[in-house]
Amino acid sequence: MHARAEATAASRSFRPWDGLASAIAFLTIVPVPAVGDAGLERAAAWFPLVGAAIGALAGGVRLLCGEVVSATVATVLAMIVLVVVTGALHQDGLADTADGLGVRGDRTRRLEVMRDSSTGVFGALALIGWALLLFTTVAALDGDRALRALVVACALARWVALVHAAATRPARSDGLGAALRVGPVALGVATVVVVVVALAVGGLVPGGAAIGTAVAVAAVSVLFARGALGGRTGDTLGATVAVVEVAVCVVLLGVWVG
Numbered sequence: 001m002h003a004r005a006e007a008t009a010a011s012r013s014f015r016p017w018d019g020l021a022s023a024i025a026f027l028t029i030v031p032v033p034a035v036g037d038a039g040l041e042r043a044a045a046w047f048p049l050v051g052a053a054i055g056a057l058a059g060g061v062r063l064l065c066g067e068v069v070s071a072t073v074a075t076v077l078a079m080i081v082l083v084v085v086t087g088a089l090h091q092d093g094l095a096d097t098a099d100g101l102g103v104r105g106d107r108t109r110r111l112e113v114m115r116d117s118s119t120g121v122f123g124a125l126a127l128i129g130w131a132l133l134l135f136t137t138v139a140a141l142d143g144d145r146a147l148r149a150l151v152v153a154c155a156l157a158r159w160v161a162l163v164h165a166a167a168t169r170p171a172r173s174d175g176l177g178a179a180l181r182v183g184p185v186a187l188g189v190a191t192v193v194v195v196v197v198a199l200a201v202g203g204l205v206p207g208g209a210a211i212g213t214a215v216a217v218a219a220v221s222v223l224f225a226r227g228a229l230g231g232r233t234g235d236t237l238g239a240t241v242a243v244v245e246v247a248v249c250v251v252l253l254g255v256w257v258g
Helices: 002-013 016-027 039-065 071-085 089-102 107-115 121-139 143-167 184-202 204-229 234-257
Strands: none
Touching: 016 039, 039 071, 039 143, 039 184, 071 121, 071 143, 089 107, 089 121, 089 204, 089 234, 107 204, 121 143, 121 234, 143 184, 143 204, 143 234, 184 204, 204 234
């Protein structure tokens, strides 16, 4: 009986679907059942797929609503869905990171400003820039390409968050930045998945351009976090996601329309 109980406990402690549930719970506001001690480390490999699903949801709204209303209105609705389904997690990180970057002072001062719940001028400007760039880009695409762009962009954005976490140490001992630990196996699996998604959904050349863009943003985000803050925080992870979403959409627009 004791051996059977141990075997049952061991099987329950390793359930891949728990990682998916943890990824959904971390990246969205979708309620999921309790997953025990699965943790974010096990969830990391699922980030690109959850990101692709988020992009598909927002892109589906853009595609379907675009058949009824104008592309501009459909794009606004898609952006609302994108923000709401993620609980504005990444936009909050973008605003806080921009405020930290804009303040004068050392790393300690920047981290203090980033922890302040209020949004400053730099944070507001960053959010406005993000919204305007994403809106004008997605509105300029037809419904099918807008859907594909959002799927690729959202999948790559969550993968870059993993790269960012793996390549930088936590700037603090607490918070989401410290909680997200990415092992080499999880990062490898996520990389394979996101490359397949980008190339299959975006196409060979556009998908390759999107991947290259994501890698470039990842490098910049890592250098910024190391130099300005001494490591990653939950805010830098969120900011990285938001920036990659916009950058990939802009590049795909250039490839498809240019």
